[in-house]
Amino acid sequence: MSRKTRRARVIVLLIMIVAIAGSIHFTSRSRSQITVVEQAVRDLLAPLQTLFMRLSRTVHSFVALLGQISSLQQENAQLKAEISDLQRQLSQMADYKRENEWLREALEFKKEESYQMLVCEVIGRSPTNLFNTITINRGSKDGVTQGMAVMSGNGVVGTVQSVTLTTATVILATDARSAIGGMVQHLGDLILIEGDPEYSGMLLAKPLSKDVQLQVGDILVTSGLSQYFPKGLPIGKVVEIVPSRYQLSFTAYIQPVVDFARLEYVFLLLGDPK
């Protein structure tokens, strides 16, 4: 390799390092919009993600079913033929049941609250263990914008972090970067609810005033003070209260009402309540 070529390579490498450092720095803070490249990559791969996610769920349901069948076979060897027929039916039933339960929850929620909702399928999750995000199959073409509230049938899931044409990334309430305005349901005291930086799966409640009295078992709901979350949506239940060193303040651990590991469908709250 000639001296000139080597020099050119070193220069290209240096430019690349500076560009990457700039990119890391730029994306280390919260952004109002994601780049065109990110949008293109996520939109292009969204159909493939949907396909893989559905396949994975189907296989998972089938494997779970196989476990049930093996125990049935041990107990009732003579009913093998019948079980094989039931297996197919059960597989379908499990899907219907899950869908039915979710739709019922969504319907009840809608009856109670009358918000404009958009049903979304979860098509992916963050590939790293450091960030708790999900990808949903609705994007800017469906009217999704950054910051919108995301719910399951039970309660608060999180907020929309970034949007592409066909997908949106939702930052879950358990993520360390999440912060939601909440209040104690029966007292109305305001509380800031954040994700645990140590990823315990719990939420952390930090009182906004030193007079707030929290007790184990208290239910926390959204305060309605934010632009996107309406008042009174369930967030979680206080399970532990840890006082600070000089007893001047405390941090409460909240068990979320939503099972974040099993999110298949969620819904977005569009605009203001009717």
Place this chain on the structure above:
Amino acid sequence: MAVLIYTAIIVVALVVQTTVFTTWPFFVVIPDLILVLVVLFSLINGPGFGAKSGFLAGLGFDLFVGELIGLHALTKMVIGFTVGLLALRFYKENYVVPLVSVLIATVADQLLYGLGMAFFGVTVPLKYLGEQVLLPLLLYNGVLCLLLYVRLYYFNKKIFYWDEIFRRSR
């Protein structure tokens, strides 16, 4: 031709990592399939390939994550290059070298990424990474390595064979 096949492998791996690996309940943490592929391809094809594939795979990973874009590209490029360099000195037609490489690379990747986060002012959840992530991640990545290495080794030969045929046919 070869570039397209490697790109397709990385894309599918990314999709698998964001879908299948995140939905199966027996994965208590998400295995790093991308890292395993980068390490194994670097072992097979050497440092130049390792650096390039590590950079591109890491960049794809970053674009999905949407945070600190470029940090995975850097860490995986360094790891791909280093593994490829070390592979020139070792007899790699066995399971020990790839397994040890993947395990060391897993620790190195976590360390480098953590250092990068700290350097750019992002809080590193050290306790969580050390107590809850590292051990299961080593286990999953190790198993993935054992499952994939021989298959990738022969598939890699096929890719070069197809590439050669494609070039001659043009």
